[in-house]
Amino acid sequence: EIPSQIEFFKYGKKRRVxxxxxxxxxxxxxxxxxxxxxxKHQYKTDINYTGxxxxxxxxxxxxxxxxxxxxxxxxxxxxxxxxTPGEEANVIQLLEDIPEHYDAWNIQYTGRNWExxxxxxxxxxxxxxIKTVIRVEKEFLGGSKARRFPTEDFPSSFFTQDITLxxxxxxxxxxxxxxxxxxxxxxKVAFPVNVYSNKATYEIPFGHIERSxxxxxxxxxxRFEVSAHYWADxxxxxxxxxxxxxxxxxxxxxxxxxxxxxxxxxxxxxxMADRGKSSAxxxxxxxxxxxxxxxxxxxxxxxxxxxxxxxxTKSKGNLPLEYSFFSLEPGNLILxxxxxxxxxxxxxxxxxxxxxxxxxxxxxxFKEPQKVMEVDLMENPVKDIIFSGNIVxxxxxxxxxKSLRVIF
Numbered sequence: 012e013i014p015s016q017i018e019f020f021k022y023g024k025k026r027r028v029x030x031x032x033x034x035x036x037x038x039x040x041x042x043x044x045x046x047x048x049x050x051k052h053q054y055k056t057d058i059n060y061t062g063x064x065x066x067x068x069x070x071x072x073x074x075x076x077x078x079x080x081x082x083x084x085x086x087x088x089x090x091x092x093x094x095t096p097g098e099e100a101n102v103i104q105l106l107e108d109i110p111e112h113y114d115a116w117n118i119q120y121t122g123r124n125w126e127x128x129x130x131x132x133x134x135x136x137x138x139x140x141i142k143t144v145i146r147v148e149k150e151f152l153g154g155s156k157a158r159r160f161p162t163e164d165f166p167s168s169f170f171t172q173d174i175t176l177x178x179x180x181x182x183x184x185x186x187x188x189x190x191x192x193x194x195x196x197x198x199k200v201a202f203p204v205n206v207y208s209n210k211a212t213y214e215i216p217f218g219h220i221e222r223s224x225x226x227x228x229x230x231x232x233x234r235f236e237v238s239a240h241y242w243a244d245x246x247x248x249x250x251x252x253x254x255x256x257x258x259x260x261x262x263x264x265x266x267x268x269x270x271x272x273x274x275x276x277x278x279x280x281x282x283m284a285d286r287g288k289s290s291a292x293x294x295x296x297x298x299x300x301x302x303x304x305x306x307x308x309x310x311x312x313x314x315x316x317x318x319x320x321x322x323x324t325k326s327k328g329n330l331p332l333e334y335s336f337f338s339l340e341p342g343n344l345i346l347x348x349x350x351x352x353x354x355x356x357x358x359x360x361x362x363x364x365x366x367x368x369x370x371x372x373x374x375x376x377f378k379e380p381q382k383v384m385e386v387d388l389m390e391n392p393v394k395d396i397i398f399s400g401n402i403v404x405x406x407x408x409x410x411x412x413k414s415l416r417v418i419f
Contacts (some may be wrong), residue, residue: 013043014054014178016139029141031179032318036335038349056140056178063133065143065174069181070297074174075099079130079147081174084183086297091205093252093297095267098203100295101185103127103149103170108197108275115277115284118197118236127151127170140178147172153193167192182255182310183295190288191274198274202295204252204267206245211264212302213239214311217347217363218410219302224264236272237262241311244302245269251300253307255314256293308345308365336377344372344407352390358417359390364407372413376401382418390416 015030028045035041057068064073070093073083080099085092094100106124110117127149137144150166168191175184191198210221215238223231224245237243243262244253254262254269261272271293274285294314298305339346339362348361364370379401385393396405396415407413 012052014052014056014140016141018137031141031177035318036333037339038337038346039333039335041333054140058138058140058143058176058178060135060138060143063145065145065176067176067178067180070176070183072174072176072183074133074145074147076133077130078128079133079149079172080128084295084297089250089297089299091250093204093295095203095205099128100202100204101172101174102201103172104199104201104270105151105153105193106197106199107195109195110277114279115275115281118275120197125151136173137175142175142177144173144175147174151193153196181296181298182314184292185294186290186292187273188288188290189274191276192286193276194278196276197272199263199270199272200293202252202254202269204245204269204297206247206250206252207267208245208247211237211269212244212246213237213262214242214308215239217412218365219367222264224266226265235263235265237264241315242296242302242307243269243271244307246298246301246305248301249299251298251302251305253296253298253302253305253310254293255296255307255311256291257315258291259293303343303366306342309342312345334377335375338375340373341370343368343370352416354390358419359386360415360417361412362407363412364410367409369409370407372405372407374403374405374415376403376417376419378419380417380419384416386414386416388412388414390414392416 013030015028018027018029032041059066063076066072069088071085071087072081075082078099081101082099084094104124104126107121108118109121110119130147131150132148134146136146149170151168153167171188173186209224211224213220213222222234222237226232238260239262242253242255243264244251245264254271256271259271259273263270273291277284296310337349343364343366344362345365346362350359352359380398383396383398383403385396387393396403
């Protein structure tokens, strides 16, 4: 028996069971059985909640009840404060953004900006052995809103931040729901962290890129916004902080402040771009060492590709209760694609090297293949690969993309 928690949906009678699924086989499955309990169980958990403070065995997170921002994150494992002393994090920032040309493509700040440091409402919305969630609600009255009686002071945009700590998961999640109705304003969330480095690292497709955290030269000033996928990281030699996200691509890291761009509001060519309701999830991942030692790449994939669950009934199949179809070693090799080939029923498996070091790859299949070939990105053959049983080994260069065709 493992700890579980029941979540109730806001509307209707639907409920959801959540639990921590450990040691799931790679590219595979594991079976769990649900049974009605005769009485309510009191599970042991590492999550504690007191007032505006939540903690697990990894982090202590304290929220300012006046501003709604995070005023403290203490890393228990590394025994250090994550945030810059005296600064608050998870701060919603709004920056006036009026480009001279190409309204929806360029970013051009005017210097006017706002920070939402006043909370409308803050409350505990979920508490249990698996996770605890504190909800923070804020609002903003933009300058473009027509102010007419009796709604001249009614806000124009609304924000809800659900700050979540999980049991035994080394990550601080925040789901933000936005009801956005501004014009020529860019929306960011900011984290001033107690880490200082001259460079930051950002994930790009099948790799990473480094950018300066300074704005001393014209070249550095021109690169104030960085496009990235699942994460951005600021690390020194011994410690770092990664900011993960599941759907946003604009970042900037200046000095020790990590920011994620959430929304814009251009007027041309689409006057309603980004307007209305939307949501995003971003996660703070403080860690020892740099992003490579901390497995930030894997953490980004874990956030973006959560486990899929399905209720099934008993069957007469012969598969075991848990099973792996494919596995790949070592950890710096990232398996991104398993698909049917365009021209036949063979499989295309694509992977890449994420840490910038030459590696010996080891790919294990669920059964012995008939043939394994290396192919290019257009799936044209490059060379045959020798394999033994259901295991194939191959060389992978620094940051190389490798594609294999497998015939079973």
